[in-house]
Amino acid sequence: MPFSLATWNINSVRLREPLVLRMLAEYGPDVLCLQECKSPVEKIPLEGFKAAGYTHMVARGQKGYNGVAILSKLPIEEAGAEDYASLGHARHIAGRLENGVTIHNFYVPAGGDKPNREINDKFGQKLDYLTEMRDAFHADKPEKSILVGDLNIAPREDDVWDHKKLLKVVSHTPIEVETMAQTQDAGNWVDITRQDIPDGNLYSWWSYRSPDWDTADKGRRLDHIWATPDISNAAHSSHIQRVVRGWEQPSDHAPVFATFDL
Incomplete structure (x- = not known):
């Protein structure tokens, strides 16, 4: 039975509830994974989502910061939540x-502004978080699994608007890309988006700092959908709904989609 899935850093689920409802109405994924919800779980606006058909949710929340949730039309049960790097943050469900x-x-932690853990604790936290993810996947190989989210790294040269200019910018530095690759390899994860769209520039995030983000198109692909090899061949129809980034009072991320025939 096929099901569609989307991942979206919403940058406050309460503030942008109307955008979530609009996206669900227009694109209708069976499962929506949200990041940066910035809300305690009990204050996530469930009534509107339930009315739209998303009657199931698993989530971890924090007041005004982080937070992850999975909204689903399909029955879903919680299967764990990890606190990698012992940050005490709601970053995984x-x-x-x-x-x-x-x-x-x-x-995944954004990593701050300076790509040097000696002067920027946040960058060290990001690398430690990814490393602990890697070690967990080594210790317990995932099967029949999908990994999604804002991983805050654009790994490929065509995942950023200018590879050379961004080599020293957090999210595209060589150490981040290498650490992400190790994490991906540890779980044998397949990059579904690039499996379906192997060539060409592809972005899911455009900075609020750019007054004309669409024309300037200085984007990065920070949001990802991966799957384990036992189900990766069942995935198809990947796309990024860039138009959503242009809605009124948007998140700086666009939702990323894939469908799985399982």
Whole structure:
């Protein structure tokens, strides 16, 4: 049975509830994974989502910061939440569908402004978080699993608007890209978006600082959908809904989609 999935850093689910409802109405993924919800779980506006058909949710929340949630039309049960790097942040939630597929929803630390852990603790936290993810995947190889979220790294040269200019910018530095690759390899994760769209520039984030983000198009692909090899061939129809970035009072991220025939 096919199901569609989307991942979206919403940058406050309460502030942008109307945008979430609009996206659900227009694109209708069966499962929506949200990051940076910035809300305690009990204050996530569930009534509107339930009215739209999303009657199931697993989530971890914090007041005004971080937060991850999985909204689903399909029955889903919580399958764990990890605090990698012991930050005490709500950055991971896992849910399991009735077909046995586990969905991991991550919000990896952004890493601050300076790509040097000696002078920027946040950059060290980011690398440590990814390293602990890597070690967990080595210790317990995931199966029949999907990993999504704002991983805050654009790994490929065509995942950023200018590879050379961004080599020293957090999210595209060589050490981040290498650490992410190690994390991906540890779980044998397949990059579904690039499996379906192997060539060409592809972005999911455009800075608020750019007054004309669409024309300037200085984007980065920070949001990802991965799957384990046992189900990766069942994935298709990947796309990024760039138009959503242009809605009124938007998140600086656009939602990323894929469909799985399982």
